Amino acid sequence: MHRALCIHPTDQLLDTLHKHHKLPGLEILTCAGGVEAVRLLRQRAVDVVLTDPATPVAEDLALAREIRAIRPGVRLIVLAPATSPEDVIEALKTSVFACFSSPIDLAEVAEMVAAAIADDHWTDGIEVVSGLPHWVTLRVSCRLLTAERLVRFMTEYQSDVPGGDRDLLMTAFREMLINAMEHGAAFNPEKVVEVTAAHTARAIVYHFRDPGSGFDREDLAHAAKTSLADDVLASAIRRAEEGRRPGGFGMLLVKQIVDELVYNERGNEVIMIKHTA
Numbered sequence: 585m586h587r588a589l590c591i592h593p594t595d596q597l598l599d600t601l602h603k604h605h606k607l608p609g610l611e612i613l614t615c616a617g618g619v620e621a622v623r624l625l626r627q628r629a630v631d632v633v634l635t636d637p638a639t640p641v642a643e644d645l646a647l648a649r650e651i652r653a654i655r656p657g658v659r660l661i662v663l664a665p666a667t668s669p670e671d672v673i674e675a676l677k678t679s680v681f682a683c684f685s686s687p688i689d690l691a692e693v694a695e696m697v698a699a700a701i702a703d704d705h706w707t708d709g710i711e712v713v714s715g716l717p718h719w720v721t722l723r724v725s726c727r728l729l730t731a732e733r734l735v736r737f738m739t740e741y742q743s744d745v746p747g748g749d750r751d752l753l754m755t756a757f758r759e760m761l762i763n764a765m766e767h768g769a770a771f772n773p774e775k776v777v778e779v780t781a782a783h784t785a786r787a788i789v790y791h792f793r794d795p796g797s798g799f800d801r802e803d804l805a806h807a808a809k810t811s812l813a814d815d816v817l818a819s820a821i822r823r824a825e826e827g828r829r830p831g832g833f834g835m836l837l838v839k840q841i842v843d844e845l846v847y848n849e850r851g852n853e854v855i856m857i858k859h860t861a
Contacts (some may be wrong), residue, residue, distance in 0.1 A: 586701045587611040587629070590813055591621050592631075592636040597663075600690040604696035618647045626656050633679070634699045637688060638662035641671035645678050659700040663688060672741040676722070677706040681703040681738050685743065696736070710734060710741035713778070721780040724761075726769040729755050734779070741781060742788070745860075753788065753858055756841040757832040760792050760856055768794025768852055787843075791853065798851030 586609070588595065593614055601612055613630065615621050621633065635644040635649060644662045651658055659681040664671070667685040675683045682696045700706070709725035710733065711795040720741065724730055735758045742750050761779065769775035839845060842855035 585609060585612055586631050587613065587627075587810045588612045588634065588697060588701075589615065589621060589630045590622065590634045591618065592616055592638065593634065594637065597634070597637070597693070598779040599699065600694050604691075604694040604698065607694065607701070608753075610697075610701075618643070618650075621647065622650050624655065625651060625658075629655060630658060632661060632697050634661045634693070634697070635663050636663060637686070640664060641659055641667055641675065641683070642643075645674055646678070647680050648680060657706075661693065661696060661700065663693070667740045667743055669717040669720070669741050669743075672737055673712060673717075673720060675739060676710055676712050676714065676720075677788045679710075681706075682733055684736070685738050685740055692736075694859070695855060697735075699729055699732065709773075711776075714780075718783045721778065723776045723778055725773050726765040726771050726775045727778060728762075728765070728771065730767055731758065736760065738781060745788070752841045756856065756858075758839045759788060759789065759838050760854060763792035763834070764854075766791045768796030786859060788858045788860060790856040792856070793853045796852050 585606075588601065588610060590601075590612060591614075598612060600613070601607060601610060613628070615624055617636065618639075625633075635647065641662060641664045644660075644664060646757065648660045648662075651660060662675060662680050662683040664683070664685050665685060670681060681700050699725060707725075709727060709730040711723040712720070713723055714721040722734070724734055724772055735754055739750065740756055742753065761777065764777045765771055768777065775795045777795070778793040779787075781787045783792075823827050838856070841858075842856050843859045844855070846855045846857075847853065
């Protein structure tokens with residue numbers, strides 16, 4: 585039996601958690617506020633704590649430190665009315681599991697709760713190397729769950745980008761991050777990828793560095809050049825003839841979303857740039 589504690593939850597959140605197909609039998613405890621949550625956690629163990637969606641991030645992080653003193657292994661998911669880059673950096677430093685701000689996608693919250701519960705041997709896996717509102721550098725363990733958590737944090741970090749543009753940008757970010765973890769580290773959790781996100785006056789810049797030996801540039805030569813059906817089909821045929829698995833379509837999507845994509849000579853570092861002005 586797994587257990588979650590929701591602090592001052594909405595009826596909609598409770599209903600979503602109860603009905604989610606990945607959370608059968610989840611016991612959900614509720615309380616009115618942080619003081620009551622700390623008192624309850626002294627008596628009962630839980631897997632996940634979801635904060636009050638009406639309280640600011642700073643208050644949630646103060647509560648997180650109290651909770652960790654009582655239940656070190658608990659996963660804390662912050663729900664907040666708004667976030668800033670400073671909030672996201674502090675959440676990462678506090679080893680929060682995930683962070684959501686309004687408007688909150690309740691189905692995505694439920695997915696994150698399910699992921700938190702399913703990871704029996706969770707360790708944070710995200711280290712803040714440099715944390716500034718305009719420049720954050722992270723060392724990230726090469727696990728798919730860590731990648732999904734980082735995408736969620738980066739979504740909040742880029743909260744000043746309009747919703748539709750931000751979704752596309754995060755699609756490209758996720759693709760590059762997964763590529764680095766898969767091809768640069770074979771999803772070995774003992775290895776790390778270094779990720780930097782920076783804002784300039786005219787652009788959003790991401791830098792990815794993986795621990796691998798780089799990539800064969802022939803892989804790019806065999807990727808589809810455009811999204812036209814003929815190019816996609818030709819790429820698939822070429823790769824099949826050479827015994828390669830289907831691929832290259834994620835990179836095609838990235839190239840359509842961002843403005844510049846630059847690799848180093850070795851092929852284990854890439855800079856992704858999206859112009860904002």
